[in-house]
Amino acid sequence: MDVEQMTALLDRHDFKQLKEELESMHPVDIVDAFEELDKKQRTLVFRLLAKEEAAEVFTDMNSDMREDLINALTDSELEEVMDEMYVDDTVDVLEEMPANVVDRLLMVTDEDTRQKINALLQYPEDSAGSIMNIEYISLRKEMTVADAILKIRQVGINKETIYTCYVTEKKRLIGMVDVKDLLTAGESRTIGEIMDENVLYARTLDDQEHVANMINKYGLVAIPIIDHEDCLVGIVTVDDAMLVLQDETTEDISMMAGVSPNEDSYFETSVFRQAKNRTPWLMLMMLSSTVSGEILGYYENAMAVMPVLITFIPMLMGTGGNCGSQISTLMIRGLAVGEIEFRDIFKVIFKEIRVALMVGTLLAIVNGIRICLMYDWNVMLALALGITMIAVVIMAKCIGCVLPLVAKKIGLDPAIMAAPLITTILDTCTILVYFNIVTAFFKL
Amino acid sequence: MDVEQMTALLDRHDFKQLKEELESMHPVDIVDAFEELDKKQRTLVFRLLAKEEAAEVFTDMNSDMREDLINALTDSELEEVMDEMYVDDTVDVLEEMPANVVDRLLMVTDEDTRQKINALLQYPEDSAGSIMNIEYISLRKEMTVADAILKIRQVGINKETIYTCYVTEKKRLIGMVDVKDLLTAGESRTIGEIMDENVLYARTLDDQEHVANMINKYGLVAIPIIDHEDCLVGIVTVDDAMLVLQDETTEDISMMAGVSPNEDSYFETSVFRQAKNRTPWLMLMMLSSTVSGEILGYYENAMAVMPVLITFIPMLMGTGGNCGSQISTLMIRGLAVGEIEFRDIFKVIFKEIRVALMVGTLLAIVNGIRICLMYDWNVMLALALGITMIAVVIMAKCIGCVLPLVAKKIGLDPAIMAAPLITTILDTCTILVYFNIVTAFFKL
Structure with missing residues (x-):
């Protein structure tokens, strides 16, 4: 039964048919359907569910839906649901509810279960105790x-x-x-x-x-x-x-994109909360990228003499940032799945230098050809850019592989060393490498 | 037993003790220990394992180790291992082996199993058939x-x-x-x-x-x-x-960092292969970022008149790129875990515009204060940069949320629309927005 059929049966008040159809639906699918229904419809459907199924649906719902439902159900209905739920699931539900709802839920729970719940509630968040199941043989x-x-x-x-x-x-x-x-x-x-x-x-x-x-x-x-x-x-x-x-993976991926992790899904997170999760990193990186801006300002004269130098900045900054985020991402994932450890650091650096030499040379050659074609066979320019390119790639790969490993070692989450932070650090380094090489090359 | 104890027992030829210790080890931990041993030691230890355990260890090994081991074992030893293995695991092993090894393995397999293996080998890679287990009740x-x-x-x-x-x-x-x-x-x-x-x-x-x-x-x-x-x-x-x-998550994360996905772990992938996996995206992005470079060149005169404009480029490009990668990452993950679908596109855009207004305004204010402090209360400059900042953030958020959804819709992997590609696209857009605003503002 899909949502359209469900609403049609609800509209026709054909609860007998609806109840029958619900019996063959998986609780997870009922929860999916709930997302398309309004509060009233959800309560109606919920009341038609068999006891066990109702408990499963209740467990799988998101916290907003659950709160609505709790407010609509009577104490005795609630008691039936709570009786069918596993204690660990009940604890998960309670942890997300406001205090007045928790009180109501605990009131309809028997003494024995209440004691078990209290014991489980004492384990710290994210500990094995907080997610364990106390029913076993x-x-x-x-x-x-x-x-x-x-x-x-x-x-x-x-x-x-x-x-x-x-x-x-x-x-x-x-x-x-x-x-x-x-x-x-x-x-x-x-x-x-x-x-x-x-x-x-x-x-x-x-x-x-x-x-x-x-x-x-x-x-x-x-x-x-x-x-x-x-x-x-x-x-x-x-x-x-x-x-x-x-x-945990979603959390890592969020952090890797410079977004403070959040237990709720995208749509469950309010606009204000979204902005709040994203602003700190953006602010930090905006302010730190003024450093690269200042360094650029410092080389104003060089650019005044050779304006063409400006045109290579986005390419070099882009390539440096991308090289760095490639390797930092591989490192972060490798650390997360346990394939890479801190003690591998020298093995990794040695490998990355070789990779960087290969990649950098290839990019330098292609870029050199492009420069020759676009700038009247200015070989000196192609050469200077080629050396810069190789230097930038090596630097980016080394910084990109070392920082996540070091973060892990000193007890930080390696995921913070992903693209946004690495890119910001590399931007500054790239500009320094670039202008040091070209000013030396062209004696600017 | 850890690896040191294992090698100590091997060195002392105390195989009796070693065999006893091995019995209490989990096959997965034995495989972990194998990574620290050389070929000869591995074969020695493997021969001491109980039949069932040997089959599990054989299944869990990486393909290089497995090939070494197959070459060291006799046909009858190999037959014992193959007899104990589950058919679906055997198929996984065969798929990774070179043809001559496959022939040897099939030779020691009985006719009945061989037929089952052949049936399983016919399912396409990544299909349910290729990973299923044919032993069930x-x-x-x-x-x-x-x-x-x-x-x-x-x-x-x-x-x-x-x-x-x-x-x-x-x-x-x-x-x-x-x-x-x-x-x-x-x-x-x-x-x-x-x-x-x-x-x-x-x-x-x-x-x-x-x-x-x-x-x-x-x-x-x-x-x-x-x-x-x-x-x-x-x-x-x-x-x-x-x-x-x-x-699949590792694959997505690799793609999101512009690295061609790869089934082997970081250390199992050769330097050449690593370079090969990373170069295509870098090359593409290097060449496409020359577009932003050319656009920068086009505004040379504006920058000659007002050199301070150069110093804001890294900050604006950085912020735009980071804003875009934040939202594209959230979208890619949301699509992967099934929380977001293409039909949500307008809901997402509407939400992102509101988030962007909030984030952009906040960044513009902080940046404005910084400019006022650093550039002698140049309020016009602060204002122009503020407008640019808000425009860039809105643009970045919109492009960053739309592209992964569109990719999914047209059957591409949304993961390609992550940081590297989004950043490259946004670099160009950011420069265009920036110079259009400032040239209009300061009549350059």
Whole structure:
């Protein structure tokens, strides 16, 4: 069912048909459709959803929609939704809501869940604890495979992931068993016999990106999270990891473009907020680029004697900036996916110098030919520009590869060393290199 | 065990101890360690691995290492490894190997597997078929839950993912059952009763990125893949989807920096190849930036009369370029994660004009103050620059948001419309706007 059909059924008040159609829709698609509906329509449709589906839709909505909906629902309706939600999702919802809404939501939650919620709310933002799921299956090593399967049958229906079960002893994590292994092992064997003792785990205070990267690196479905006493307290599942990685990448990409990162999507961010996210970098770079302007002013006389020099400025600044942003981007991404580390710095510089020599020479030759053709075979000019070009490319590649690595080393996010900042730094350097070479060459 | 300990044990020829230590290591970590070892050491360590582990290590290695290893192993050793590997992984390995190595690998593969391999090799690169896994559990709807669990027990041990089982009828996909549901349902119920008929699926020829995005969007563990006759032929699992998304993001980021994308990592790509990947864009942009140079040359006289105009060029070009790359980057990312679509174009332009007015005015004021302080309260100059600044920011934001959307619309990868290209286009426009405004203002 698409949005048109949905609104048509709503207009016709054909709720029976609508309810039936909704049953075959994926919650994610219902949320997509919600974006095209107004507040009233959304509430109507939401009330037609089955309990479980309603909870999933509620979890997937953006915070504005959710607030509207909470205001429209009665306490008992809200209670039904909250009962169906996973505790970690509830926490995510609460973190985004204004205080009065949080109070209302907590009021309709039972005491036991409220305690769990409070515990989860105490983990710092972006920590593994804040994204973990506290519903998982724990087994004891004395259990037989048959016992374990029975236990999963009894309690498993409420767990988000039961594909990996964790074996604990006095709450400490001592092993894990894949459901796959449970199903394929003999029923009378004990968990202690078939469990894998080499368990990869993370800690509650680990950075969520680190945990997501582990899941990705080792191809896991879930990773157990232990607290400071080595007790198992939750798991982080692969779908949460994918979202974390996607958000972190978006954050990196924003920073690489000189935009302060923002958790909301483009349309959810107001005009004022957009302006606020973009202005600091622009301001900084505008002011710092006056330095290159001043340096240009310093060489006014040279340009007065040889006005043609002006015409090469955009090309040289452009090429320098582009060379620098090429390599800084490769470095930032390499650091993000763990392919490059700080200790590779000399290997990288050596490689970049060779790349720069190749690229610079090629550009210098093509540019030289162009100058010869356009400026009556002024070979001296072609030569001076060629030397400048090679020098600029080498400089740009070296600065562009070193800065992200250094940023990482001193604990900054390497993503800030991308195009805007690198370009601004390189602009100044390029002008200095250019005029030093041409004034020496033409004795200006 | 870290690499130092590993080499120490190798040096001491303490293979017994080494073998023991290797057992507790994750294959991914063994591959990491391999990067620090030489060819001979790698082969030695590889021979000590347990069969299953050896297959996983072999799958995770990069192609250079793998080729070295294949050349060092005997046919029977190779056969053991190939027997343990999943067919889809084997295909990935074969696709990267030179023809003579492929022949050797196929020679040690049994006839049945060889046929499967050949079928998979026929799917186009980057299609769902090329990354799918052909080992999965299929059930019939007449089976009881107990039958199904028995079937999983019997055949499941060789399947990479059994967390979702698919229900087929004459090979056609008609439903799915989560292992979770199997374990929690009564043993005597039939699969037909408990199966979910709303199965999300993809087709063999769908783009792998599309399939990975579906897995991400709907939070799936695996997605079934059907062929042109609607027959179930394989599944794509979440860990493969994560790799696809990571590679596609790296590709986008490379393109956004004007580097031709490349499947190999930074260090695996030779200097020559690096130069080759980066030169085309640099060349194109160098040549096109001569246009801005020529335009600058055209305004030589204006600059001769008012040399101070030169000093503002880097600042204006920088700001224009940065404004444009900010918004083009946000657009490219928004398009990639599906938050923005072409039909939003007018909404985006309207929003950007308002953002640009805010940002431009703020920058113009700060810059105006700076000019007043540095140039003896030359208010006319501050005013002219202020108007230019606002005009440049609006122009940059509009061009920067429109080009990626248009690229997407006409079937190009929006990522090419990032910083390098946008900056080059904006350089020319900025100079034109600047000199048109100042020549009118100061009647030059």
